[in-house]
Amino acid sequence: METHPAPDAIQPAEILAERDFLEQQLHAVQRVAQVGVWSIRPPSTLISWSDEACRILGFVHKNDGHADEIACLATIHPDDRQTFDAAIEQARLESVSPQVEFRIVRPDGQVRHIHMQGQLLRDNSGNALLYGTVKDVTEGEQSKAAVREISDRLVDALESMTDAFYTLDKDWRFTYTNKEAERLLQRPRAELLGKVIWNEFRDLTGSTLEHEFRRALEQNRATSFETVYAPLNAWKELRVFPSDEGLAVYFTDITERRLLQKMQRQSEERFKVVAKATSDIIWDWEPDRDQLWWSESMHSAFGYSPNELEDGLPSWIGRVHPDDMDRVRDSFWKAIKGDNDKWSDEYRFMRKDGSYAVMLDHAFFFRDPAGKAIRVIGSFVDITERRQAERDRQQAEARNRMQASLLDKAQDAISVTGMDSRINFWNKGAERLFGWTADEAIGKSKACLLIITHDEFSQAYREVLAHGEWTGDIRKRRKDGSILIVESRLTLVRDDDGMPQAVLEIETDISQRKEAERRIEELAFFDPLTRLPNRRLVLDRLQHALATSGRTRRAGALLFIDLDNFKSLNDTVGHDKGDMLLQQVARRLEACVPRKSDTVARLGGDEFVVMLEDLSGKPEDAAAQAEIIAEMILAAFKRPYQLDGHEHHTTASIGVTLFDNRIGNIDEMLKQADLAMYQAKASGRNAIRFFDPGMQTLVSARVQLEADLRLALLRHEFLLHYQRQTDSSGNTVGAEALLRWRHPERGLISPALFIPLAEETGLILRLGQWVLETACTQLARWATMPATAHLTVAVNVSPRQFRQPEFVEQVLTVLADTGANPAYLKLELTEGLLVANVENVAAKMTALKAKGVGFSLDDFGTGYSSLAYLKGLPLDQLKIDQSFVRYVLTDSNDAAIARTIVALGQTLGLDVIAEGVETQGQRDFLEMNGCHVYQGFLFSQPVPAEHF
Ligand code: C2E
Ligand code: CA
Ligand code: CA
Numbered sequence: 001m002e003t004h005p006a007p008d009a010i011q012p013a014e015i016l017a018e019r020d021f022l023e024q025q026l027h028a029v030q031r032v033a034q035v036g037v038w039s040i041r042p043p044s045t046l047i048s049w050s051d052e053a054c055r056i057l058g059f060v061h062k063n064d065g066h067a068d069e070i071a072c073l074a075t076i077h078p079d080d081r082q083t084f085d086a087a088i089e090q091a092r093l094e095s096v097s098p099q100v101e102f103r104i105v106r107p108d109g110q111v112r113h114i115h116m117q118g119q120l121l122r123d124n125s126g127n128a129l130l131y132g133t134v135k136d137v138t139e140g141e142q143s144k145a146a147v148r149e150i151s152d153r154l155v156d157a158l159e160s161m162t163d164a165f166y167t168l169d170k171d172w173r174f175t176y177t178n179k180e181a182e183r184l185l186q187r188p189r190a191e192l193l194g195k196v197i198w199n200e201f202r203d204l205t206g207s208t209l210e211h212e213f214r215r216a217l218e219q220n221r222a223t224s225f226e227t228v229y230a231p232l233n234a235w236k237e238l239r240v241f242p243s244d245e246g247l248a249v250y251f252t253d254i255t256e257r258r259l260l261q262k263m264q265r266q267s268e269e270r271f272k273v274v275a276k277a278t279s280d281i282i283w284d285w286e287p288d289r290d291q292l293w294w295s296e297s298m299h300s301a302f303g304y305s306p307n308e309l310e311d312g313l314p315s316w317i318g319r320v321h322p323d324d325m326d327r328v329r330d331s332f333w334k335a336i337k338g339d340n341d342k343w344s345d346e347y348r349f350m351r352k353d354g355s356y357a358v359m360l361d362h363a364f365f366f367r368d369p370a371g372k373a374i375r376v377i378g379s380f381v382d383i384t385e386r387r388q389a390e391r392d393r394q395q396a397e398a399r400n401r402m403q404a405s406l407l408d409k410a411q412d413a414i415s416v417t418g419m420d421s422r423i424n425f426w427n428k429g430a431e432r433l434f435g436w437t438a439d440e441a442i443g444k445s446k447a448c449l450l451i452i453t454h455d456e457f458s459q460a461y462r463e464v465l466a467h468g469e470w471t472g473d474i475r476k477r478r479k480d481g482s483i484l485i486v487e488s489r490l491t492l493v494r495d496d497d498g499m500p501q502a503v504l505e506i507e508t509d510i511s512q513r514k515e516a517e518r519r520i521e522e523l524a525f526f527d528p529l530t531r532l533p534n535r536r537l538v539l540d541r542l543q544h545a546l547a548t549s550g551r552t553r554r555a556g557a558l559l560f561i562d563l564d565n566f567k568s569l570n571d572t573v574g575h576d577k578g579d580m581l582l583q584q585v586a587r588r589l590e591a592c593v594p595r596k597s598d599t600v601a602r603l604g605g606d607e608f609v610v611m612l613e614d615l616s617g618k619p620e621d622a623a624a625q626a627e628i629i630a631e632m633i634l635a636a637f638k639r640p641y642q643l644d645g646h647e648h649h650t651t652a653s654i655g656v657t658l659f660d661n662r663i664g665n666i667d668e669m670l671k672q673a674d675l676a677m678y679q680a681k682a683s684g685r686n687a688i689r690f691f692d693p694g695m696q697t698l699v700s701a702r703v704q705l706e707a708d709l710r711l712a713l714l715r716h717e718f719l720l721h722y723q724r725q726t727d728s729s730g731n732t733v734g735a736e737a738l739l740r741w742r743h744p745e746r747g748l749i750s751p752a753l754f755i756p757l758a759e760e761t762g763l764i765l766r767l768g769q770w771v772l773e774t775a776c777t778q779l780a781r782w783a784t785m786p787a788t789a790h791l792t793v794a795v796n797v798s799p800r801q802f803r804q805p806e807f808v809e810q811v812l813t814v815l816a817d818t819g820a821n822p823a824y825l826k827l828e829l830t831e832g833l834l835v836a837n838v839e840n841v842a843a844k845m846t847a848l849k850a851k852g853v854g855f856s857l858d859d860f861g862t863g864y865s866s867l868a869y870l871k872g873l874p875l876d877q878l879k880i881d882q883s884f885v886r887y888v889l890t891d892s893n894d895a896a897i898a899r900t901i902v903a904l905g906q907t908l909g910l911d912v913i914a915e916g917v918e919t920q921g922q923r924d925f926l927e928m929n930g931c932h933v934y935q936g937f938l939f940s941q942p943v944p945a946e947h948f
Contacts, residue, residue: 039175040118040130041194042092048167048175048194051244056114056136058106077103077111084116091120092128101137113138123190131176131193164253169246170217172196184253186232209238216240217247226254271377281380285313287336287373292316301382303352321348321356332363336373341365346383358384413486413507416493417446419500433486433509435479446505450476452483464490464503473510484511516904523897524861527602529579530586536862538601538609542666545613549660553617557626559610560655560673561589561633564685566606569648577643581650582606584643588636592629609673615658622658623690630654630688651686653677658690665756706757708743713766717742720774721942725794725913728932734792734826736915736935737775738942739767759800768801769810776818776825778945783821788948794826794856799833808847815851822852828879830858838869849874856913861897870908878905880931882916889921902930 030036036053049057057075076084080102091098098118103111118132158165164181166174173196177189185192185201192200204210208227216223224239229251235258238251274282281302282295290312298304309315320328324347335343343363348356363378404427407414413433416425423446426438434441434450441449451457452475463470470490475483486507495501522528525537533541545556563585570578582602589600589608599611612629615622633654641648655677659669672691680689712718719742722735741749758764775795782788801807815822827848834841834857845855856877857870861884880901887894898914905912914926917936926934 034136036134038132038134039193040088040132042088042128042130045194048169048173048245053134056112056134057104058108058110058112075104075106077105079103087116088130091118091130095120095122095128098130098132112136121190121193122188123193124188125191127190129190129193163250165248165250166192167246167248168197168213171246172198172213174200175246181251184232184236184251212238213240213247213249216242226258278379281382283316283378283380285376285378287376302349302357319350321350324348335363336365336376339367339371341367349380357382358387411508413505413509415441415446415505415507417503417505419502421445421447423449424502430507433478433484433507434476440479452477460488460490461503464492465500468492476507484509485514486510513904513907516900516907520861520897520900520904523893523900528893530583530602532586532590532608533599533601535601535603538599538603538611539666539670541599542611542669545611546659546666548613552614553660554613555615555617555619555622555658555660557612557615557622557629558657558659558669558673559612559626559630559633560657560670560677561608561610561652562654562677562681563606564651564653564681566650569650573643573646573648577646577648580643581641581648584641585637585650585652588639589633592632592636617660619658619660623656626656626658627688627690630656634686634688653680653685654688655680656688656690667756705749705754706761709741709754709757709761709763712741712743713763713770715744717744718767718770719944720771720778722778722793722945722948723935723942724940724948725792725933725935726939727934728927732791733933734794734824735948736794736828736942737771737778737796739771739796740942755798759798762800764798764800765804768798769814771795772811772814773818776814776820779820779824780818783824792824792826792854794828796828796858797833799830802829802833802841802844803837808844811848811853812851815853822848823854825852826854826856826876828856828858831860831862834869834873838872842873845874861901870904870910875908875910877911877913880912880914880926882914882936885914885916885922885926885936886918888925889919895925898926898931899929902926906930 030050030052034052034056036050036056038049038053084100084102087098087100090096097120098116101113101115104114105111113136115135115137116132117135118130121129121131123129158176158178162180164178164184166177166181166185169175173194174189174192175194177185177192182189187200198205198210208225209229212223212225215221220242222239222241224237226235226237228234229236234253235255236251237254238249241248241250271282271284276296278295279297279301281297284293285291292309292312292315294304294306294309294315296306298309299306310318317325317329328345328347331345332343341364343365344361346358346360349359350356360381360383361378362381363376365373366375366377368374404425407425408428410427410429413430414425414427415423415430418424423441423444426436426441430441431437436449447454447457456474460470460472460474468491470488472488473485474488476486477483487510488508489506491504491506492500493502493504525534526532527534542558548554549556563581566578566581569581585608586600586602589610593600593610593612595612595614597613599609601609601611603609610629610633612626615625634652637650637652641650655673655675657669657672657676676689676691679692680687683689719740720737721740722737724732725734725736727733739751739755741751741754743749755764758767772795775793779791779793782791782793804810811825811827814820815825849855854876855874856879857875858879859881860878861881878901880898884894884897884901888898889895902912911933912931913933913935914922914931915935917923917926917934917938919938922936923934923938926932
């Protein structure tokens, strides 16, 4: 059994006051009305009586009730005794409420008229108990009515009280119970009245209740307490008031209230547990007291320990980010003042370390019936990461969108295939290339859509899965069924965990590039009019033929053929006819040399060359074989030509030179054949002449030159000139270093003359080194001056020089020694150099490129091998050879070459520079066709650095 102080300070105070008041009122009423209260067990056992009853009946109130009983009844006037007993008896028998008037004889002998009114109650065994009021009515009849009224009211008041109420006399006997008490005690009052409480409710013995009751009586002090009322096993709240007569006890069943309290406590505990268990921060605010409670996660999440948080709302709002504070405060107050039961907001909240977390705050308002918020409970979720992730995702999406749109702008077809081999990205380039729209392609299997040869495709995919990359040419099918060759680059895309996620494929249509290559080759190596090899090609073949001849010990012959009087034909019958003649001549020449190994070429104008290979190793025999062919040619030419209905006759002069491995230089050979041809012309045309060694005198001068060249370096006869390189706005962007030889007797000698010689003799190695050093020194000097600091210097590198194993090392050493910035050095390489041993060349270029050195491809267009190698090399620039620039305005063929080179440069992402630009017209043409850097006499001659 436990006792509890009243949990709520308001109710007891009020009720106490009310009870006190009733109590006092009861006494007051008795006194004022002069009405006494008593109870009698019929026929005449007096059980209890109030102070006033004592006074009226004129005896002293003693604890000894028995004595008083006798004394009391003894005071009834003997004449009225019968009436009194009869009334009681009648009440008992008929269960009516008695009303009787009788006289008493007071101890002092005075006779008083007493009016008694009562109520008869029965206990369980049917014994009656009379409870009634006594009133001295001696004073007059009028008082009778008053007594009745007041007594009625009193009883009514007690009966109608919602609290249970009983009174005990000082001997612990029940003297009164009201209806509610009957109900709560679950005993009829007739059964209780006059009974000793401890006997009736034995369970109470030793209980708090007994203890409290006895204390109240002994100390004459009111008390109130809560207890489990054992007999009923229910919670009761009891208020006990002592009086002279005993105790008045009010009690209420509070089982329900206790239950509610218990539930509330439980839910409160549950709330705290939840608050502890969740990683969210829970807060609980009582607006009236401004008490703000934070759950413990406030510590783990933000670093605040409970004792360092201010009381009340400032601990919250004071940590909201200044930019969010006003808004949050406003919205919170608006919500709390309104009639919402919820509020939420997102804002930044300061951690202990001063950083801010993004919080999502949800609050619930508990309101009293008037709508005033009395408690606010909130949950506080850190969504910093979520928001960051959202931001990251949005950024990634934006990036993806941007990339996708960039990818759409790319020329190349770009597609992404998932590991299920379904297409999941398909750019505009892919739409263009293959004809399938993104809608049609995405989700389809790439193999089904595009692939022709499955082996090729699966090989490529195996490669990419194994090595992450694959590059190669592959045949694909377009939507329209046509086949194309693409250069494909496959890259394996991995996810964050390194697992293969997709394959990115970039495909370039190389049919166009192949076509451009073919066209350049054709333009560059074939004469468009006659479709014969041109000068370039024949020179190249000559070079090969010389080399072959050296190996096979078989001789060759070069026939230089020039039509007689062609110029006059051109002038008289017009160029059209002239062209027709040249075409027919070409066919007849070809008919004369059916062997595969022989070459017919047009050098230009009316000059043709026939190169015969695999002739006899004996010079005389070889000469005879060559002469037979020459005679055949003259004979073939003699037949008339049909030129658009006109018959025409022409003859030719032929110069022949034989070659074998002893003759190393093709320029020399051409010169010999040319000389012989002039001899033939001089002899009266329509003739054949063989080269006479006597004609050689001029050529042999080179022997002397070679000797001089060896001394030139020692004698410091070399110097470098610089030729300006200009952009379309006329700004100088760089210079090409060009070697000059100041010969003591012959003055300046062209590098075109001595470079080949230097190559042959190996002198080029020292010479090249000197050029590199001198140019880099100049570069370093220019770097120190604002006007020239931006200039690049292009240095020509000869093949032999480049092929040295230590070439890279040399260049880097020179750069380091001179302090020149590698990024401003550009090496000019020729195509011939690049073709042989491509991997080695690429490795060297890449090594230098890594240090910043740039590369320009010199004399571009004059080499004739496939351009495929260009892709693989780290080139920066293509230099259109001056031979194309020279006739760019007059020769549509050269113009086409120049344009194609620019286009090729754009496809490969290379700059294009034109050399040999001599006229404004050439410059404008180039500019118009997309070439924006120029070099040539139009801008400047090559000049010494001091004049630059
Ligand atoms: P290249 O590399 O093609 O140099 C361009 C040549 O064209 C230079 O001849 C230059 O003077 C000349 N040139 C420049 N503008 C014009 C113009 O508007 N019209 C004409 N017709 N020609 C112009 P250069 O200086 O006689 O050099 C001839 C060749 O000698 C160079 O041809 C290059 O292959 C070689 N060469 C010159 N210097 C060096 C060098 O330091 N090392 C090596 N290995 N070769 C060099
Ligand atoms: Ca050059
Ligand atoms: Ca050149």
